[in-house]
Amino acid sequence: MEKERELEEIRESDLVNTIAYYKAKKAGLIEDIGLPYIAFGILGAMASDIQENVISYARGEITKNDLEENIDRTVVTGFTAIVAKAYEVVAKPVLSFIKSKLPPVLSNVVDSAAQFVKEKIIKKGAELIEKGWNWLKSKVKKLFA
Amino acid sequence: MKWFMDALKRHCMVKEEEAEKVAGELLEGIRYYRKIKGLVNPLEEFKDKITEEDIKALKDETELLKARISEEA
Numbered sequence: 001m002e003k004e005r006e007l008e009e010i011r012e013s014d015l016v017n018t019i020a021y022y023k024a025k026k027a028g029l030i031e032d033i034g035l036p037y038i039a040f041g042i043l044g045a046m047a048s049d050i051q052e053n054v055i056s057y058a059r060g061e062i063t064k065n066d067l068e069e070n071i072d073r074t075v076v077t078g079f080t081a082i083v084a085k086a087y088e089v090v091a092k093p094v095l096s097f098i099k100s101k102l103p104p105v106l107s108n109v110v111d112s113a114a115q116f117v118k119e120k121i122i123k124k125g126a127e128l129i130e131k132g133w134n135w136l137k138s139k140v141k142k143l144f145a
Numbered sequence: 146m147k148w149f150m151d152a153l154k155r156h157c158m159v160k161e162e163e164a165e166k167v168a169g170e171l172l173e174g175i176r177y178y179r180k181i182k183g184l185v186n187p188l189e190e191f192k193d194k195i196t197e198e199d200i201k202a203l204k205d206e207t208e209l210l211k212a213r214i215s216e217e218a
Contacts, residue, residue, distance in 0.1 A: 018171050019156055022171060037171055038177065040174060041171035041176075042177065043174075045175045045178040045182075072211060073182075075210065079210060081177050081178045087194060118195060129210060130210060130213060133214055
């Protein structure tokens with residue numbers, strides 16, 4: 001059984017990074033691919049974790065291996081969180097709507113539609129993480145040099 | 146919360162009437178990330194929501210994503 005750790009407090013850097021990402025989205029620097037606002041809060045928290053790890057590495061507090069592992073975990077966490085939330089916020093209402101319009105005899109059509117929506121969300125989530133990662137790097141080039 | 150809403154209005158041109166909703170959703174995203182980060186296996190979060198095939202698709206895409214990010218680094 002998986003063990004859940006205590007919920008961490010929101011950090012100031014999460015808020016600052018979230019504002020930076022949301023501002024970048026509004027300015028068109030990160031293409032809006034239709035994911036909910038929640039996704040930009042996730043990117044903000046992810047960015048502060050990556051920044052903290054890079055700073056710890058620069059101070060010699062963690063090894064390069066630790067840095068890479070932590071960034072990997074951060075990216076996977078952010079991606080999973082975006083997909084889970086997008087599924088909850090976007091897919092569920094869409095699928096409920098489709099189901100309400102079609103008779104039960106067309107359940108195969110509904111299943112195909114459900115699969116399509118879910119796959120699309122996974123692709124879009126990956127796309128947003130990649131865009132967010134590239135944007136973060138372009139803003140803090142010195143940290144990644 | 147007030148500071149966050151004011152910052153969104155000031156820096157991101159969020160309208161007064163939308164500020165609370167936008168701030169609330171962004172904060173929910175931060176909290177959700179921190180919750181998922183605390184799980185030993187983040188994919189567990191999906192267990193009751195989607196099928197095994199979806200989880201496999203997510204894992205496959207995660208590997209592709211990590212590879213693309215490593216190439217660019």
